[in-house]
Amino acid sequence: MNLNHAIETLVVGYGYWGPNIVRNVSERPEFSLAGLCERDGGRIEDFRRKHPGVRVWRDFDGALTDDRVEAVAIATPPHTHHDLVGRALRAGKHVLVEKPLARSAGEAAELVALADDVGKVLMPGHTFLYSPSVNKVKSLVDEGELGEIYFVTSSRMNLGLYQQDGVVLDLAPHDLSILLHWLDKPLVEATASGRSVFRDGVHETAFLTLGFEDGAQANVQLSWLAPRKMRQMIVVGSRKMVQYEDTAADDSVRVYDRGLDFSEPPANFGEYRLTYRTGDMIAPQVEAAEPLGLELRDFASAILEGTTPVSNSRLGLEVVLGLQALEQSLRERGRPIPVRQVDEVLSGGRRERQLAA
Ligand SMILES: NC(=O)c1ccc[n+]([C@@H]2O[C@H](COP(=O)([O-])OP(=O)(O)OC[C@H]3O[C@@H](n4cnc5c(N)ncnc54)[C@H](O)[C@@H]3O)[C@@H](O)[C@H]2O)c1
Numbered sequence: 103m104n105l106n107h108a109i110e111t112l113v114v115g116y117g118y119w120g121p122n123i124v125r126n127v128s129e130r131p132e133f134s135l136a137g138l139c140e141r142d143g144g145r146i147e148d149f150r151r152k153h154p155g156v157r158v159w160r161d162f163d164g165a166l167t168d169d170r171v172e173a174v175a176i177a178t179p180p181h182t183h184h185d186l187v188g189r190a191l192r193a194g195k196h197v198l199v200e201k202p203l204a205r206s207a208g209e210a211a212e213l214v215a216l217a218d219d220v221g222k223v224l225m226p227g228h229t230f231l232y233s234p235s236v237n238k239v240k241s242l243v244d245e246g247e248l249g250e251i252y253f254v255t256s257s258r259m260n261l262g263l264y265q266q267d268g269v270v271l272d273l274a275p276h277d278l279s280i281l282l283h284w285l286d287k288p289l290v291e292a293t294a295s296g297r298s299v300f301r302d303g304v305h306e307t308a309f310l311t312l313g314f315e316d317g318a319q320a321n322v323q324l325s326w327l328a329p330r331k332m333r334q335m336i337v338v339g340s341r342k343m344v345q346y347e348d349t350a351a352d353d354s355v356r357v358y359d360r361g362l363d364f365s366e367p368p369a370n371f372g373e374y375r376l377t378y379r380t381g382d383m384i385a386p387q388v389e390a391a392e393p394l395g396l397e398l399r400d401f402a403s404a405i406l407e408g409t410t411p412v413s414n415s416r417l418g419l420e421v422v423l424g425l426q427a428l429e430q431s432l433r434e435r436g437r438p439i440p441v442r443q444v445d446e447v448l449s450g451g452r453r454e455r456q457l458a459a
Pocket of ligand 1: 178
């Protein structure tokens with residue numbers, strides 16, 4: 103990568119997640135912090151204390167007119183993404199936008215097409231795709247170490263920060279992006295049920311069932327109402343099983359040589375013989391690296407070298423299509439919803455634009 107050129111980057115939003123992006127943009131050699139765009143006075147003060155002399159804008163369009171700004175990293179709430187990303191791309195900037203890419207599949211597809219039209223990088227920030235532990239599991243799946251993947255279970259719970267969009271929009275992008283990355287198969291069906299305790303329609307807890315092409319299934323429990331933080335995923339394959347934990351106390355990948363086999367084809371009906379495998383457990387070494395730093399490195403490489411990021415805009419759209427189906431299923435009290443496919447949505451959008459032109 104050409105490190106003689108640091109990409110001048112504007113960060114938008116300095117709430118919970120924005121400071122992490124600001125820190126990485128300031129510290130990484132591929133980037134230079136051009137400034138911050140934020141509306142909240144208190145947060146601007148906080149930023150100024152930590153980054154004296156760095157430019158601050160309250161008005162996004164004003165910031166975009168600065169020709170030095172080459173890239174924009176957006177860490178504002180999901181309902182603002184479509185508008186802010188669209189304006190940044192039209193102003194000729196490369197964009198990294200926090201998950202989810204947009205609130206609806208139509209909006210997400212429009213942004214993917216716009217980025218193609220203007221020839222700029224559009225990258226959704228699915229940070230877990232850069233987690234060394236997630237990628238350790240990915241390599242076990244890709245190398246066939248686990249055999250055929252039967253199913254995945256996931257528990258993503260804590261006493262979480264209450265947000266108006268509900269727990270599915272907050273946490274499901276993580277599971278959807280990780281599962282699409284591991285299984286490398288389209289999501290075809292999504293089912294969700296949940297509970298809103300405090301406000302109608304804002305679910306604090308949700309239970310998801312996700313069906314992938316070729317039969318793999320995932321069951322995901324999401325909650326902001328839990329006594330302790332739990333971030334656990336278990337992948338059950340025909341050869342081995344993996345348990346991946348992602349909390350401060352336990353950040354590990356454990357591979358179990360365990361399973362259940364039919365010993366041989368039965369001679370007669372009713373003669374199935376099962377054998378249990380209870381072999382060793384190994385915990386492979388996982389590199390220690392901050393996922394957000396690796397995500398920014400991938401963004402820089404897409405801008406400077408034209409590579410396709412691991413967290414790319416098609417995957418961002420696929421996640422939004424999954425979220426949309428889950429939200430519909432939640433509204434319809436757990437009816438299984440077929441998930442629309444990326445190519446179909448992108449070509450439908452293209453046809454509509456041609457008709458409108
Ligand atoms: N990748 C991850 O692991 C991760 C973790 C947390 C949050 N996120 C994502 O980050 C995004 C932000 O979440 P958060 O929890 O930091 O939200 P937040 O509400 O804490 O902060 C958002 C900030 O954006 C500012 N803002 C809103 N609209 C703006 C505008 N038009 N112009 C300038 N500033 C504006 C607000 O004043 C606020 O300071 C969300 O998309 C969320 O899903 C990602």
